[in-house]
Amino acid sequence: MNPILEGLVKALWLLVSLDPEVYGIMFLSLRVSGFAVILGAALSIPCGATIALRDFRGKRFLMSIINTLMGLPPVVVGLLVYLLLSTSGPLGPFQLLYTPTAMIIAQLIMVIPIITGVTVSAVSAVDKGIREKALSMGATRWQLTVTILREAKIGLLTALIVSFGAAISEVGAVMIVGGNIRWITRVLTTAIVFETELGEFGIALALGIILLLLAFIINWVLTQLQWSGLRR
Amino acid sequence: MKPETRQMLSIIILVALVAGGVLGVSYQYYHWRPTQYMTLATTTSTYDSGLLDYLIPIFESKYNVQVKILSLGTGQAIEVAKRGDADVVLVHARALEEAFIASGYGVHRVGVMYNDFIIIGPKNDPAGIKDMTDAAKAFRKIMEAGKQGRAIFISRADKSGTNVKELEIWTKINVQPSNKTYSWYLEAGAGMGVLVEKDTALLNPYGVIPVNPQKYPQRNYKVAVAFAKFLISEEGQRLIAGFKKGGETLFFPIARDFGKAAQLGFPNQAQEVAWYDTQNPLSLQSIPFATIAVLSALPQFRNELFT
Numbered sequence: 001m002n003p004i005l006e007g008l009v010k011a012l013w014l015l016v017s018l019d020p021e022v023y024g025i026m027f028l029s030l031r032v033s034g035f036a037v038i039l040g041a042a043l044s045i046p047c048g049a050t051i052a053l054r055d056f057r058g059k060r061f062l063m064s065i066i067n068t069l070m071g072l073p074p075v076v077v078g079l080l081v082y083l084l085l086s087t088s089g090p091l092g093p094f095q096l097l098y099t100p101t102a103m104i105i106a107q108l109i110m111v112i113p114i115i116t117g118v119t120v121s122a123v124s125a126v127d128k129g130i131r132e133k134a135l136s137m138g139a140t141r142w143q144l145t146v147t148i149l150r151e152a153k154i155g156l157l158t159a160l161i162v163s164f165g166a167a168i169s170e171v172g173a174v175m176i177v178g179g180n181i182r183w184i185t186r187v188l189t190t191a192i193v194f195e196t197e198l199g200e201f202g203i204a205l206a207l208g209i210i211l212l213l214l215a216f217i218i219n220w221v222l223t224q225l226q227w228s229g230l231r232r
Numbered sequence: 233m234k235p236e237t238r239q240m241l242s243i244i245i246l247v248a249l250v251a252g253g254v255l256g257v258s259y260q261y262y263h264w265r266p267t268q269y270m271t272l273a274t275t276t277s278t279y280d281s282g283l284l285d286y287l288i289p290i291f292e293s294k295y296n297v298q299v300k301i302l303s304l305g306t307g308q309a310i311e312v313a314k315r316g317d318a319d320v321v322l323v324h325a326r327a328l329e330e331a332f333i334a335s336g337y338g339v340h341r342v343g344v345m346y347n348d349f350i351i352i353g354p355k356n357d358p359a360g361i362k363d364m365t366d367a368a369k370a371f372r373k374i375m376e377a378g379k380q381g382r383a384i385f386i387s388r389a390d391k392s393g394t395n396v397k398e399l400e401i402w403t404k405i406n407v408q409p410s411n412k413t414y415s416w417y418l419e420a421g422a423g424m425g426v427l428v429e430k431d432t433a434l435l436n437p438y439g440v441i442p443v444n445p446q447k448y449p450q451r452n453y454k455v456a457v458a459f460a461k462f463l464i465s466e467e468g469q470r471l472i473a474g475f476k477k478g479g480e481t482l483f484f485p486i487a488r489d490f491g492k493a494a495q496l497g498f499p500n501q502a503q504e505v506a507w508y509d510t511q512n513p514l515s516l517q518s519i520p521f522a523t524i525a526v527l528s529a530l531p532q533f534r535n536e537l538f539t
Contacts, residue, residue: 027252087316087448095450097317098271098300179302194303198280217245224242228235 007205014206015213021183022207026214029187032100032174033167036107037160040115045156048119049149063120069113074106075172081106082176098179103187106173111163118162122155123148157226161219168215188214270455271300273310273318277347278438279303281482283475290471291462295513297455306396313337313441316448320456322463324438325396326497338441340507343498344463345472345483349397349434359383367434368404375407378416385409389419397436437486437496440464458513463487464505 014022051062083089085097085105096102126148134147149156171189178185180194188211195204278284279301288299302309302318306325313321314337322344323329332338351361351370359377361370377383387409388395402409409417440463442456462468464487472485486493486501493501 030249030252087450089315092316098302179300181300181302184300197276217249221242221245221249224238228239 003201003205006202007209010202010206011209011213015210022210024183025186025188025191025207026210028100028185029168029189029211030214030218032103032187033107033164035104036111036167037115037164039104040108040111040163041160044112044115045119045149045159048116048159049123049145049152051116052120052123053148063117066113066117066120070117072110072113073172074110074170074174075176077106077109078173078176081109081173085177097177098181098185100178100185102177103174103185106177107167107170110170110173111167114163114166115159118159119152119156122152122159125155126151154226157222161222161226164218164222165215168211168218268297268452268455269300270297270320270452270459271302271318272320272322272459273302273304273312274322275306275309275324276303277324278322282477283472283483286475287463287468287471291459294462295455295458297458299459313443316443316451318443319452320440320442320459322438322440324436326437326439329439329441332441337444337447339444340457340460340504341439341441341498341500342460342464342504342508343486343493343496343501344438344440345469345485345487346435346437346496347483349394349436351434353383367401371401371407372405375405375409375414375416378414381416384416384418386418397434435496437493437498438483439498454513457508457511461508461511461513464508 051059081102082097084091085094085102086092087095087097096105130151131144131148134144139147169189171193174180174185174187175190175193178187178190180186180190186194188207192204192207192211195201195207272284272288274284280303284301288301291297292299302312304312306323306328309318309321309323310325310328310332312318314332314335321332321338329338329341333341349367351367351374353359353361359370359374359382361373364370364373371385374383374385378385387398411417411419440460442453442460443451445451445453463472466488469485469487472483473481475482486496486498487505490502490505498504
């Protein structure tokens with residue numbers, strides 16, 4: 001059978017047959033990338049907003065660094081996190097290597113520059129007039145921040161969408177720090193690489209289709225949040 | 233769709249996803265949590281062939297251990313073990329294995345099995361090497377035919393165990409092949425039809441090496457020894473010999489054939505096997521047998537669904 005057709009049929013079959021291994025892999029992908037993005041957002045949105053709203057020396061230089069790190073190759077992140085978490089590395093005593101936690105850490109490092117960078121652009125794009133208006137109406141610092149973030153909502157959700165896409169489709173980092181161990185650290189992308197190396201192109205493609213479906217569902221929800229309460 | 237329905241729907245999906253996530257996580261926790269783990273660093277050939285998926289569940293149920301299998305490149309497998317990130321290695325690269333022992337990171341290296349490399353080519357056999365049993369001579373004939381433009385040699389050229397073996401044979405006949413110096417030598421992979429096999433130079437022996445507990449006391453040395461002991465036990469060796477794919481035996485046991493093992497680069501095989509025979513890993517056992525039988529049958533059932 002044509003591998004593409006085979007992939008579609010197998011994807012459908014794996015989904016409807018409720019194959020426990022495939023569902024385990026899907027939920028691990030979701031759990032690792034979801035955690036990485038949520039933690040990343042909690043850390044990066046405040047940082048990004050602060051950078052955007054303040055003027056300081058070296059702001060452009062800092063932005064250049066952040067924008068460069070947005071393109072950090074996942075394999076390099078993986079290797080660095082591996083060396084950190086390895087038994088011989090500085091965080092060795094925690095024995096986190098080859099666990100989902102290690103994978104979350106690696107993806108967190110990957111998404112932080114993406115969320116920070118997009119947040120800076122989104123917040124910087126908020127009309128200055130809105131800031132002044134809010135201030136003139138006697139808004140407190142906190143109220144001002146909330147107003148600005150609300151104005152920047154579309155951009156902030158773009159940051160989440162982009163970073164989630166980067167995290168869930170990334171294979172280089174999770175392969176090195178997770179080890180693609182069956183039942184423990186195998187996620188969709190590492191399973192795809194593994195099946196491809198075995199020559200099981202049909203299954204590999206089926207997993208790819210499942211990955212896309214999963215990403216679509218998440219993105220649909222995020223896009224609803226992004227545009228809700230706004231005129232289309 | 234009205235905006236309200238849409239928002240409702242997105243909330244429903246969000247709830248479903250969270251519920252699914254909780255289910256998925258609890259499924260993973262529910263999945264047999266044994267009392268101890270062992271990390272095995274091995275090469276893609278043992279894992280991708282399915283040998284480990286066949287052997288490991290038997291070992292796991294015997295000793296109530298969960299094995300984390302890392303399927304890596306040979307160099308990476310040894311490096312990971314050297315950094316203390318694995319308990320035991322199962323690899324096929326004599327030079328690297330000996331360096332691993334010499335540097336004190338590995339102990340009690342013992343030969344387990346071998347598989348063989350074959351020279352493959354088109355049916356019409358342009359270099360005339362069919363049925364030869366000396367790999368070096370066959371390589372020389374391919375080179376001669378290549379220089380006359382009658383044949384090409386396709387190398388994997390990826391520093392894999394296979395590629396290292398190939399280069400060893402070229403070195404034996406004092407040839408340093410490369411794309412640049414010889415037009416008949418291609419550095420990429422594909423092929424068909426067996427032409428040369430059964431030369432000991434083409435045999436590919438696998439050794440198992442536990443990580444030295446003095447270097448990494450936090451590693452699970454006891455289970456590593458139990459694992460090596462299992463592989464070289466009469467039972468383990470019988471299981472390896474019985475593992476077939478498409479009707480073909482893939483790995484041939486050597487642990488208890490001391491002559492063959494010595495010939496394939498395990499000079500201390502007899503002493504090491506004797507040492508393993510004195511070890512007693514039975515104390516690891518603790519889960520009732522019936523539980524293990526059910527739990528170890530589950531992954532196999534899933535495996536059938538998945539492949």
